[in-house]
Amino acid sequence: MNDGTTSDRKRDTSGPAARGDRMDGVTRAFVAHRNLLFTVAYEMLGSAADAEDVLQETWLRWAGVDLATVRNQRAYLVRITTRQALSHLRTLGRRRESYVGPWLPEPLLTAPDVAEDVELADSVSMAMLLVLETLAPTERAVFVLREVFGLGYDEIAGAVDRSPAAVRQIAHRARAHVAARRPRGVTSAAETRRTVEAFRHAVETGDLQRLLDILAPDVVLLTDGGGVVRAAPAPVVGAGQVARVLGGIAAAMSLHPTRVNGDPALIVRLGGAIDTVMAIRVDDGLVAGLYAVRNPEKLSRLERETPLRR
Incomplete structure (x- = not known):
């Protein structure tokens, strides 16, 4: 006999409650990784305003993803963000060609914990961001994802639409380019x-x-x-x-x-x-x-x- 309780009814997985649960999961995942995604976009663009635009576009695409098909939410979100940032970067390159006077990255007021993470502080420093400006867009994306965020070559390949073997070559070329131009002085x-x-x-x-x-x-x-x-x-x-x-x-x-x-x-x-x-x-x-x-x-x-x- 069916008494109308949830345990006796077939659960509706497509109704408003289920869709609400799904969006809650999507939102939690995005919020959990938001600061990381902003940092990826900012290091690629040197502009906080443009990085925020990239995050808006990332959210719109992420909101339509079926979480059941995503094995690694962090990597998936980074891939979406990277693709959007690459699109912006190519547009920004043309805009900066007509910029009046020297162009500098948009400065960010950072907390003490950023300075304590030596690799992160170095990667977002004005000096390094100016070095990254001398890389081609795909080289910059590969360098940032590999050297700063430690992504594997397979993950990066999915983000930049290149093969893992090609990504390895790009990473090697980008590392050599940056090493030749980055500041070398060391001070405590x-x-x-x-x-x-x-x-x-x-x-x-x-x-x-x-x-x-x-x-x-x-x-x-x-x-x-x-x-x-x-x-x-x-x-x-x-x-x-x-x-x-x-x-x-x-x-x-x-x-x-x-x-x-x-x-x-x-x-x-x-x-x-x-x-x-x-x-x-x-x-x-x-x-x-x-x-x-x-x-x-x-x-x-x-x-x-x-x-x-x-």
Whole structure:
């Protein structure tokens, strides 16, 4: 006799409740991996705004997936994200060809745990993201997925639509390309802190000699104004030239130490508003690279930390 209880009825696996359970599972999986997916997209694009667009597109595709057919949710989501990021990257390449002045990645305010993960901090640093800009789109995707996130060649092959053998060759070529261009200087965390503090004090006081002492002879200052605000139209190279540019900053501005993209940085405020964020690269105890972002469109994420994950 059927008394109408659930145990005696055939369970409806296609009704609203079942669909709701499925969407709950889809949502939980996406939320669990969201910070990872954002980091993948950001490392491929150098733009938080574009990375967020990629995540929206990833979600739309993921929402239609049958979870029963997915063996590894992390790998599947990374594959969708990579494909969307590759599509964006090819469009961005054409856009950046017409960018006014030096282009720098969109800076992210990062938590201390990013700096503690040395490999992650290195991979999202301004210096490394600029090196990644010199790779072809597929090379960049393969390098990021292999060297930063540790995906296997088979997984990467599915993300970039190449064979595992081809991915191995691309990875080898990309590693050699990056190794030839990445900064080589090594400085301890304690020495970096001392150097950055000395640099900040020299800028704040306008002490030209102190600046010259703390800047590497071949230091490079890149300033990104995006054609919106005033910025140097080309890289400023050499301690003397960079010191002269920085010498006049302190008069009307306040400097606040922080961490951007895992590196030490200074937020420069004018009248209380963020005017510039300057990431600092220290090699062998000297300031070797300065990455000053002034483009207002790139300064929106500096009031809150952005979680990055591997």
